[in-house]
Amino acid sequence: MVVEMELSDSEVDRIFRALADSTRRDIVRRTLAEEASVSDLAAAYDMSFAAVQKHVAVLEGAGLVTKRPHGRERYVRGNPHTIRRAQQLLDAYEQIWRARIGRLDDLLAEDPRPS
Amino acid sequence: MVVEMELSDSEVDRIFRALADSTRRDIVRRTLAEEASVSDLAAAYDMSFAAVQKHVAVLEGAGLVTKRPHGRERYVRGNPHTIRRAQQLLDAYEQIWRARIGRLDDLLAEDPRPS
DNA sequence: GTAACGTACAACCAAATGGTTGTAGAAATG
DNA sequence: CATTTCTACAACCATTTGGTTGTACGTTAC
Structure with missing residues (x-):
């Protein structure tokens, strides 16, 4: 596990x-x-190399990508693990909402003639 | 549908x-x-009422909560629909990654003695 | 060896962010 | 009616963000 x-x-x-x-x-x-x-990426966007470099750094700092050095280049790879962590976070919110709906259902299911 | x-x-x-x-x-x-x-929420955090009000406004602008007026109060309610949309976005990234793995698997499954 | 390429990083700038206080109005309370 | 409560919103401030240009350095190519 x-x-x-x-x-x-x-x-x-x-x-x-x-x-x-x-x-x-x-x-x-x-x-x-x-x-x-990083250059491959920079070529794809209408902004400076340095700007793209900064975006990659932000993603790296968040764990959304990793960089692998190869000669003078840095290969950037997306990190599916962090994406999944984010999904889990959103899923927790869904669960909170479902729990509320469950409570409302329980209320409606109660004896309609309480003491 | x-x-x-x-x-x-x-x-x-x-x-x-x-x-x-x-x-x-x-x-x-x-x-x-x-x-x-909004006041209920403001009471829960160590910051000014106005600050909490701004946070609620940001969430409202993103569609993550809605506000329902009731007398002088505004009732804030989380919006599960937008949460789900965010989940779908992250799921699309997962799918992209899975597709890459699929392509790699296909490569490995090819005849190991190509022409 | 020299030139070109890929990257890193600093300095700078405008705009956005996250907080504050203060003012004002609408609704409830006494 | 007067007062309090809840909300809205403007003005202000420090920090962060997203972009720029310029410089420096290791690596590849000629």
Whole structure:
């Protein structure tokens, strides 16, 4: 059994913050589908190399991608594990809501003629 | 069949941005479990009423909560629909990754003695 | 060896964020 | 009616963000 470490608030902050930008989401998409060097990525967007480099750094800080050095290049790879952690977080909210619905159902199911 | 509207990039930005703050995540949790007035919420955090009001506004702008006026109060309610939309977005990333694994599996399954 | 390429990083800037206080109005209370 | 409560919103402030350009350095190619 795999023991999943608790994520701290600030780690969760970083994950969602990192996903709150369409360029970064696109980088995640690309690098989940296929490894890409930072230059490969930079070529795909209408902004400076340094800007793309910063986006990658934000994603790396959030654990959404990893970088693998190869010669003078850095290969960026999307990290499905962190995506799954984010899904689990959202799922917890769903469960909270379902629990509320369950409570309401219970109320409605009670004897309609209480003392 | 329910037709799900496409979310624009900026709408997705707003959803993840809104979730990238632990106070706001807590407000979502509370209001998914049970409606609460803005004052109820403000009483729960160590910050000004106006600050909490702003957090609620950010969540409302992202569609993560709705406000229902009742007399002088505004009842805040978590919106499970938007949570689910966010889950779907993350799920799409999972799928992209799985597709890559699938492609790799296909490669490995090929005739190990190609021409 | 020299030039070109890929990356890192600092400095800078405008805009957005997350907090504050203060003012004002609408609804409930006494 | 007067007062309190709940909310809205403006103005302000420090920090962070998302972009830029410029410099430096290791690696590859000629």
